Amino acid sequence: MSTPTITPYRSAQRPGRDDFPHLLRAEWTKFRSVRGWWIAMIAAALLTALAVVAIASAANGKQNPGAHPTVAIGPGGEAVTDSFDFARQPMTGNGSITARVTSLADGELPGQGAGSSTRTAQPWAKAGIMIKASTTAGSAYAAVMVTPGHGVRMQWNFTHDLAGLPGTPSASSPRWLRLTRSGGTVTGYDSTDGTHWTQIGTAALAGLPSTAQAGLFAASPQYVLGAQGFANNNNQPFYDTRVTAHADHVSLVGARAGAAWTVGHIGFGTGPAQPANVNGVPPVTRHCGPNGHHCKGVASPPGFKFTAAGGRFTLSASGGDIAPYVADLDPLGTVLKGSAVGLLAVIALGALFITAEYRRGLIRTTFAASPRRGRVLAAKAIVIGSVTFVAGLVGTAIAMLIAERKLHSGGWVSSAYPIWSLTSAHGLQIVVGTAGLLAVAAILALSAGAVLRRGAGAITAVVGLLIVPVILGVILPQTAAVWVLRLTPAAAFGLQEGTPRYPQVMHACLPYNGCFPIAPWNGFAVACVWALAALGLAAYVLRRRDA
Amino acid sequence: MTAIHAEWTKLRTVPSPGLLLLTMIVVTVGFSILEDVVQKCPTSCSYDTPKLSLTGILAGQALVAVLAALMITSEYGSGMIRITLTAVPRRLTALAAKAIVLTGLVLAAGVFAAAWSLIAGRYILPGNGFTGAHGSELLSLSAGPTLRAAAGSVLYLALIGLFSLGLATAVRDSGASIALLIGLIYLVPLIVQLGVLDPRWERHLEQWSPMNAGMAIQATRDLRSLPIGPWPGLGVLALWAAGALLLGGLVLRLRDA
Numbered sequence: 001m002s003t004p005t006i007t008p009y010r011s012a013q014r015p016g017r018d019d020f021p022h023l024l025r026a027e028w029t030k031f032r033s034v035r036g037w038w039i040a041m042i043a044a045a046l047l048t049a050l051a052v053v054a055i056a057s058a059a060n061g062k063q064n065p066g067a068h069p070t071v072a073i074g075p076g077g078e079a080v081t082d083s084f085d086f087a088r089q090p091m092t093g094n095g096s097i098t099a100r101v102t103s104l105a106d107g108e109l110p111g112q113g114a115g116s117s118t119r120t121a122q123p124w125a126k127a128g129i130m131i132k133a134s135t136t137a138g139s140a141y142a143a144v145m146v147t148p149g150h151g152v153r154m155q156w157n158f159t160h161d162l163a164g165l166p167g168t169p170s171a172s173s174p175r176w177l178r179l180t181r182s183g184g185t186v187t188g189y190d191s192t193d194g195t196h197w198t199q200i201g202t203a204a205l206a207g208l209p210s211t212a213q214a215g216l217f218a219a220s221p222q223y224v225l226g227a228q229g230f231a232n233n234n235n236q237p238f239y240d241t242r243v244t245a246h247a248d249h250v251s252l253v254g255a256r257a258g259a260a261w262t263v264g265h266i267g268f269g270t271g272p273a274q275p276a277n278v279n280g281v282p283p284v285t286r287h288c289g290p291n292g293h294h295c296k297g298v299a300s301p302p303g304f305k306f307t308a309a310g311g312r313f314t315l316s317a318s319g320g321d322i323a324p325y326v327a328d329l330d331p332l333g334t335v336l337k338g339s340a341v342g343l344l345a346v347i348a349l350g351a352l353f354i355t356a357e358y359r360r361g362l363i364r365t366t367f368a369a370s371p372r373r374g375r376v377l378a379a380k381a382i383v384i385g386s387v388t389f390v391a392g393l394v395g396t397a398i399a400m401l402i403a404e405r406k407l408h409s410g411g412w413v414s415s416a417y418p419i420w421s422l423t424s425a426h427g428l429q430i431v432v433g434t435a436g437l438l439a440v441a442a443i444l445a446l447s448a449g450a451v452l453r454r455g456a457g458a459i460t461a462v463v464g465l466l467i468v469p470v471i472l473g474v475i476l477p478q479t480a481a482v483w484v485l486r487l488t489p490a491a492a493f494g495l496q497e498g499t500p501r502y503p504q505v506m507h508a509c510l511p512y513n514g515c516f517p518i519a520p521w522n523g524f525a526v527a528c529v530w531a532l533a534a535l536g537l538a539a540y541v542l543r544r545r546d547a
Numbered sequence: 548m549t550a551i552h553a554e555w556t557k558l559r560t561v562p563s564p565g566l567l568l569l570t571m572i573v574v575t576v577g578f579s580i581l582e583d584v585v586q587k588c589p590t591s592c593s594y595d596t597p598k599l600s601l602t603g604i605l606a607g608q609a610l611v612a613v614l615a616a617l618m619i620t621s622e623y624g625s626g627m628i629r630i631t632l633t634a635v636p637r638r639l640t641a642l643a644a645k646a647i648v649l650t651g652l653v654l655a656a657g658v659f660a661a662a663w664s665l666i667a668g669r670y671i672l673p674g675n676g677f678t679g680a681h682g683s684e685l686l687s688l689s690a691g692p693t694l695r696a697a698a699g700s701v702l703y704l705a706l707i708g709l710f711s712l713g714l715a716t717a718v719r720d721s722g723a724s725i726a727l728l729i730g731l732i733y734l735v736p737l738i739v740q741l742g743v744l745d746p747r748w749e750r751h752l753e754q755w756s757p758m759n760a761g762m763a764i765q766a767t768r769d770l771r772s773l774p775i776g777p778w779p780g781l782g783v784l785a786l787w788a789a790g791a792l793l794l795g796g797l798v799l800r801l802r803d804a
Contacts (some may be wrong), residue, residue: 052622055738060745331743340734344726352722359624455722456620458614463729467607472578474740475605480585512740 006521011069014022021368023379030382031258031353041387044438045395048342052399053406054336061411066329068413072138072267074324075206079416080158082137082154083320085269086130087306087313095235095254096180097129097214099313100194103170106148106220109240109318120223123149124506126322127218127245127315131186135380137267142186142203143217143322144177146245152177153504154188156203158324161504164190164200169245181254184208194249209331214252215261216306218243218317224508238508246314263306267320283449324504327416330514332430332498335403339434339496340467342395346388346438347466350445351458353384358453363547373542377450381443381535388442392435397422401429417499426500429520433495440492441466442533447534452539465489465530475513481511489530491516491523548646550635558618558648565686567614568656570715573664575607579664580671588676596677597696598627598765600668604700605762607660608707612728615634615711620794626791638799642716646709647794655707657701665697686748699764701780706781706788707732710757717798732758751775757787761771 031037061067074080089504093096128145142156144164152164152175174189185204187198220243305316357363372377404419420427441445441462448458469490473481485491494516501507501515509515516523554790558564582602588594591744633642669686688694714731735756739749753759753774763773763780770776775783 055744058745058748060748061743063746328741334738334743337734337738341730342736346752348722348726355722385744454615455720456617456725459722460609461723463726464609467733468600468609471737472606474737475602476582477585480581484720 003129014503020375020379023375024368024382024422026366027376027379027383031387037349038354040345041262041391044342044349045398046347047136047345048339048392049399050412051338051341052335052396053402055338056403056406056410059407059410059412061331061407061413064329064411066327067331067411067417068081069325069327069416070268071413074138074158075140076157076159077415078159078418079327079413081267081321081325082158083269083321084134084217084219085137085264085306085315085320086213086215086217086266086316086321087261087263087308087315088132088135088213089252089255089259089261090129090211091131091181091214091252091254093254094180094182095214095252096178096533097253098176098178098249098251099128099129099216100174100176100249101146101245101247102171102174103246104146104148104168104243105173105245106241106243108223109242113144121148122221122243122506123147123221123242124323124504125220125241126153127216127243127247129179129215130203130217131179131181131212132266133205134210134524135213135264135266140205140208141177141322142188142205144179144188144190144200145217146177148243150504152190152200154200154203155504156186156205157321158322159502160201160203161502162201164188164198165192165368176249179214181208181212181484189490191521200217215316216247216250216313216514217322218315219320219322220318221321221323221506222319226508232263240318242316242318243384244314246310246454247313247315250311250313261306261308265320269319304410321505323505324502326417326501326507328508328510328513330498331407331412331417331440332404332420333496333514334431334498335407336396336399336434336496336498337470337493339376339392339396339399339438340470342392342538343438343441343467344463345391346442347445347462348459349453350384350388351449351455351462353442353446354449355453355455355458358547361454367547374539377446377535377539377542381446384442384446385439389435389439392438393431396434400427402432420436420498420545430496430498433492433524437492437495437522437527440489440524440527443531444489444527444534447531447538450538458544464528467533476511478512480512482517485511485517487526489527492527494518494523495519502531550640551647552679553631553634554648556646558652563617564614564652566619567610568652571610572608572615573604574610574655575660576654576663578603578606578666580667582670583671583675586672586675586677589679593635594677595766595768596668596672597665597693597767600686601661601664601673601696601700601765603660603664604703604765605758608704608732608758609729611653611657611704611708612711612732613651613725615708616713616724616728618645618649619716619723620724621717623719624721632804639796642712642792642799646712649708649712650705653705654701657704658775660704661697661700666691673783694767695777696767701762701778702781703761706761706784707757710784710791711786713788713793713795716795717791735759754780755783757784760784 035216071079106125124147126145126147128143129479130141130143132141133139140157144154146152146169148168153167155164176194178189180187185202188200191197220241223236224238307314323496377468408414445458445462448461466489469484469488470493473485479519509517579602580601583600629643665686713729718724735752736758739752760775760780761784763775766773766775
């Protein structure tokens with residue numbers, strides 16, 4: 001009798017390999033095969049789009065004076081503030097204008113109730129030389145100027161700004177400024193002595209007519225204090241300033257010999273539409289003799305002084321600016337806050353992706369199959385991060401496409417609140433940034449889930465870190481709000497800002513109005529640092545604790 | 548009565564409810580103090596000081612919502628709910644017992660949170676210029692509106708708790724219900740505050756959203772300019788809570804546990 005040999009069962013399947021791609025695939029299978037999860041993910045994308053579009057439909061700009069501000073339209077089609085005092089002469093063909101600025105002073109316009117002390121100068125008050133296509137507000141220009149806070153600048157066509165020599169001019173250390181026109185390009189120079197010139201930049205001005213206006217200008221925008229209080233407050237948000245500059249050695253090449261200076265105000269006040277008829281206040285001009293004598297008074301623009309005596313010029317102006325118009329409100333950014341609906345769903349999914357395993361005991365199988373726990377966490381983070389990113393991309397793109405048109409048809413003028421195409425830099429920032437924010441939120445929630453092992457705790461923690469700060473930013477007074485929005489991962493919401501900001505415009509960045517205190521991608525970096533730190537903590541805890 | 552005792556025992560014998568309530572008090576008082584410290588009144592100002600010193604309720608309510616949601620969803624998560632319903636087969640009685648215990652606890656913790664916030668405001672605010680000369684009275688519960696704001700804030704927390712309990716009973720999953728509650732409580736105020744909505748819409752939302760309407764109870768100045776009065780506002784929140792409890796009760800009654 002022979003004893004039968006028993007062959008132990010062997011699966012026909014090849015044994016699974018313990019490498020990272022397989023781990024990724026395992027985690028992807030876990031996500032994909034739970035129907036509730038991918039339905040929730042698709043719902044998150046659709047709900048984001050739906051919420052954003054719904055808020056956009058309710059955001060009616062027709063009743064809101066900030067929606068259709070009084071603005072000039074710049075050469076690029078954007079809304080601009082173009083309001084300044086200009087002493088000018090026609091310049092035909094190529095030519096140049098040179099001036100030496102020997103002093104610049106700026107300060108609060110007296111009588112505004114600040115008490116006895118005079119408040120700070122507007123760092124972007126400006127006085128200098130300019131070549132401008134015409135006296136129409138919004139027409140092309142190039143200018144070299146001195147400023148109290150940012151040295152010599154060359155600016156053109158409102159959005160361009162280059163730095164020249166630093167410091168403010170004085171009698172012992174003057175600033176020589178020069179603009180030369182050659183065809184359609186204008187080149188700016190500065191110098192400390194009038195013999196050694198440094199080129200600052202070159203501006204190509206499309207449509208500069210053969211006879212342009214060249215001369216001296218000054219503008220002193222309001223100083224924006226920016227005050228956000230609680231409930232209500234009576235802080236004055238801004239005050240008027242006055243700039244005064246002295247210039248000499250003014251020479252104009254290309255102007256008619258002995259031509260007179262025409263002195264006057266260009267443009268009109270910009271800002272939210274006022275009930276009074278601000279729009280279309282005609283430019284006030286007066287005509288003077290060659291050296292500032294024999295001024296035959298037409299109405300003088302308020303506050304502007306221009307004297308030219310013995311080759312010495314004094315420019316003094318209050319108000320106005322030559323810069324892009326930056327709106328206080330941010331309708332697109334606000335409307336995109338609707339993505340918080342999707343964000344909440346994503347946070348819940350990210351946390352459940354690991355806490356569900358703890359609840360069902362699946363985590364022990366997972367770690368038995370792949371004992372290196374850090375790699376499991378990495379694979380989970382990659383899977384949930386990528387799925388969320390793709391869903392966020394689709395949801396935000398749909399939301400943007402519809403919401404911008406809804407806002408536009410709802411009375412928000414497209415010059416001040418531009419419609420971004422999905423391929424423009426700013427459109428990409430919003431769509432990719434929002435998707436990235438969702439992905440980071442999912443990874444934060446995953447890490448919190450790994451540390452806390454409870455869905456409720458993890459979700460509360462991430463909501464507390466990511467969404468509550470945005471609400472506090474609106475409610476808290478400014479000092480506290482700004483710090484909350486700098487330090488928490490909520491800083492990444494700055495990526496959703498719908499209007500670009502320009503460094504050369506003093507703007508009250510109020511969290512109350514949806515403005516974030518740090519640059520968008522820096523804010524995103526803050527959120528990424530949080531997510532990485534949370535992942536690190538989760539990996540440490542996973543390794544040290546029993547599953 | 549025994550059902551209430553059972554619910555109380557369930558809450559008392561695990562650490563998380565006590566911790567959550569303690570955190571709620573700390574967060575509420577902490578945010579109130581932060582607000583008191585950073586808020587300045589250099590010359591004269593028309594701040595609503597009782598409201599200002601009770602700011603922390605805005606943050607503390609989230610923890611009340613979490614506690615209330617966990618009271619029921621943790622039972623669904625662990626299967627405990629089947630034991631609860633075996634012991635108390637009248638399901639609405641079981642839910643009512645939970646609601647009563649929750650209300651009692653939140654009221655007790657809320658009194659501490661509101662009282663300490665007001666005391667902090669009373670001592671900190673005058674140092675920041677909120678003095679009688681600048682148009683701000685010293686905070687005192689003997690002033691009717693201040694008492695109403697403080698007591699109303701405590702009631703507000705309790706109503707948020709009941710609202711959360713009802714909704715969580717309907718949803719059953721802890722993660723989903725907390726996400727939903729946070730959304731319902733915080734998203735509307737966030738959108739309204741940024742000031743781009745149609746004014747009519749804005750007003751309606753402020754009148755009918757649980758948080759905007761309920762928080763009207765804290766206002767003590769310019770009551771005429773509010774979208775909704777203090778007590779009607781709290782009434783709106785009470786309607787939300789009643790509706791949520793009704794929904795939760797229906798789901799509990801009609802669906803298998």
